[in-house]
Amino acid sequence: MTDTVKLPDDIKPVMQNGIPATVVTCSADGIPNTTIISQVYYVDPVHVALSFQFFNKTIRNVRENPHACVALNDLEGATEWILDVQYDHSETEGTIFDEMDMQIEAIASATGMSGIFKLRAADIYRVKSFRKISSPPASSRE
Amino acid sequence: MIPGKILAFLEDEGTIGVSGTRDANLIPDIHYVSGWSVEPDQRTIRCSIAEGHTTHLLSSLEDNRRFSLTVEKIGSHETYQFKGEFVRDTQPSDADLAAHKRVRDRFAKVVSRLFGFPEDLCRAYIPRPGLVICFTVREIFLQTPGPGAGRRLYPPEEK
Numbered sequence: 001m002t003d004t005v006k007l008p009d010d011i012k013p014v015m016q017n018g019i020p021a022t023v024v025t026c027s028a029d030g031i032p033n034t035t036i037i038s039q040v041y042y043v044d045p046v047h048v049a050l051s052f053q054f055f056n057k058t059i060r061n062v063r064e065n066p067h068a069c070v071a072l073n074d075l076e077g078a079t080e081w082i083l084d085v086q087y088d089h090s091e092t093e094g095t096i097f098d099e100m101d102m103q104i105e106a107i108a109s110a111t112g113m114s115g116i117f118k119l120r121a122a123d124i125y126r127v128k129s130f131r132k133i134s135s136p137p138a139s140s141r142e
Numbered sequence: 143m144i145p146g147k148i149l150a151f152l153e154d155e156g157t158i159g160v161s162g163t164r165d166a167n168l169i170p171d172i173h174y175v176s177g178w179s180v181e182p183d184q185r186t187i188r189c190s191i192a193e194g195h196t197t198h199l200l201s202s203l204e205d206n207r208r209f210s211l212t213v214e215k216i217g218s219h220e221t222y223q224f225k226g227e228f229v230r231d232t233q234p235s236d237a238d239l240a241a242h243k244r245v246r247d248r249f250a251k252v253v254s255r256l257f258g259f260p261e262d263l264c265r266a267y268i269p270r271p272g273l274v275i276c277f278t279v280r281e282i283f284l285q286t287p288g289p290g291a292g293r294r295l296y297p298p299e300e301k
Binding site for chain 2: 024025032033034053056057065070071076080084111117
């Protein structure tokens with residue numbers, strides 16, 4: 001666990017590598033929910049935005065219990081970034097929304113999901129902490 | 143009981159798995175998954191948790207037993223989430239290691255093809271199992287992107 005909540009610059013390319021991320025939330029009655037998401041957007045050193053595309057359990061959960069855990073995949077760096085975050089607010093217009101909408105369209109087009117991926121809101125989360133988990137080098141494996 | 147179509151998906155098609163728990167304060171956590179298999183009762187999934195991802199895992203499971211596993215077929219986006227209760231933990235068996243290798247090889251093949259990374263790099267991204275979590279599946283949800291995402295498949299939703 002780090003001592004600061006400020007995200008370092010080297011997380012930015014990981015958020016832009018096109019590899020899906022994961023978010024875990026928890027309902028008020030204590031059921032965890034694990035979802036694969038197409039995009040995590042860097043807002044500033046202490047905030048990220050997740051795409052709200054469907055009316056789903058993740059959305060309901062963070063409005064009941066704002067805590068969430070996000071994992072980003074850095075294949076080239078053989079590292080997973082785990083972010084502990086807290087839901088802050090949603091935006092349905094403005095710069096962040098427009099940029100995320102454009103990126104979602106590009107991801108949808110590249111993955112054959114045009115017409116299915118549609119950004120409803122950019123959900124803004126405050127980063128509480130983060131940690132990096134490095135995979136052992138390939139040479140140490142079978 | 144896990145439906146046959148989804149059993150086949152788990153056995154032959156899923157390429158990436160991620161699991162979730164929460165602690166006594168309802169704070170969620172993510173645990174990367176190295177592989178999975180279904181026990182003969184067709185209700186219990188053996189979920190191999192990757193080395194490095196077991197921190198706080200057992201303390202959370204001993205507190206509340208809640209566990210969720212999401213498995214996706216990269217490429218088609220076919221995805222299911224399994225929610226259930228922790229039964230026991232165990233060290234990886236030879237069968238768990240074999241399941242890990244099958245998942246790792248499927249992952250490497252498809253990610254290499256879709257994202258252009260060398261297969262060795264992709265294979266190395268799925269770590270060896272550090273611990274196996276056995277959990278009883280209580281609910282299965284469709285998570286393939288689209289309007290049906292979030293629909294409960296098992297037990298079937300009432301109409």
